[in-house]
Amino acid sequence: MKALDEQDHYEVLEVQPGAGGEDIERAYRLTRAAYADGAMGLYSVFSNEDAAAIRGRIDEAYRVLADPGDRERYDAEVGIKRQEPITPMAAARDFTDASISDREEYEREARVAAAEVATAVEVIEDADADIDEENQSFDGAALRRSRMRRGVELDQISDVTKVMVKYLRYIEDEAFDRLPAEVYVRGFVSAYARAIGLDARRVANTYMERVEAARAPSKRTSRSASAY
Structure with missing residues (x-):
């Protein structure tokens, strides 16, 4: 993930260079809300000064991209070739010409959606199961089951926490x-x-054990490389 000062205006607002005015407006509101004072997603993550700097960067990106003239000059300055927004019909037509990596990404998203449906069915079938959440170690699947058992959608959690979906x-x-x-x-x-009523400290501790274990090999590789 790029540092904030390395991101262009489109990356700051998380929109494509071909985004229209409404998309930019919507993205600005969402990102601005995510870093607003008191946003739950910022709790213990950013200092007040860091959050203020991020909000300033978001405001700067919006100011430039919301003005057609400023946006055109900015695109030319940083070498961004803007494309028209892709319509659903164009996306379907272009899929047959997509690169292998693009197709793999589409297929990955489809597999994720299918997995979510399968998990939903599993949760419904096991709705009466006696699950001890108080003593459970939480991985990603356990979090999903707990969320779905409560009938909560990811966008609802995002609205509350301001963490992007x-x-x-x-x-x-x-x-x-x-x-x-x-x-x-x-x-x-x-x-x-x-947001879904679990013990935040215990969930974070057990989940982070998995994150640290998964990332440990790459950290060891980086340390070994730096030793030479």
Whole structure:
């Protein structure tokens, strides 16, 4: 994940260069809310000064991209070639010409959706099961089951915590390579747990054990490489 000062305006607002005015407006509101004072997702993650700096960067990106003239000059300055937003029909037409990596990404998203449906069925079938959440170790699948047992959607958790849905999904999928630094992950997991009524400290501690174990090999490799 790029540092904030390395991201362009589109990356700051998490929109594509071809995004329209309404998309930019919506993205601005969402990202601004995510870093607002008192947002649960910021709890114990950013200092007040850091959060203020992030909000300033978000405001700057919106100011430029919301003005057609400023946006055109910015695109030319940083070498961004803007494309028109992709319509559903165009996306379907272009799929047959997509690269292998694009197709793999589409298929991965489809598998995730299928897994969520399968998990939902499993939760419904096991709704009467006696599950001891107070003594359970939480991995991504356990968090998903606890959420679905309560009938809570990811976008509802996002509304409460201001943590973006994609990060909540990465937490459930244990897509550790797509999650940010561990200090941020701990804050996101704590906010997730708190939003569905779980013990935030215990959930974060057990989940972070899995994150640290999964990332340990790459850390050892980095240390070995730096020794030479």
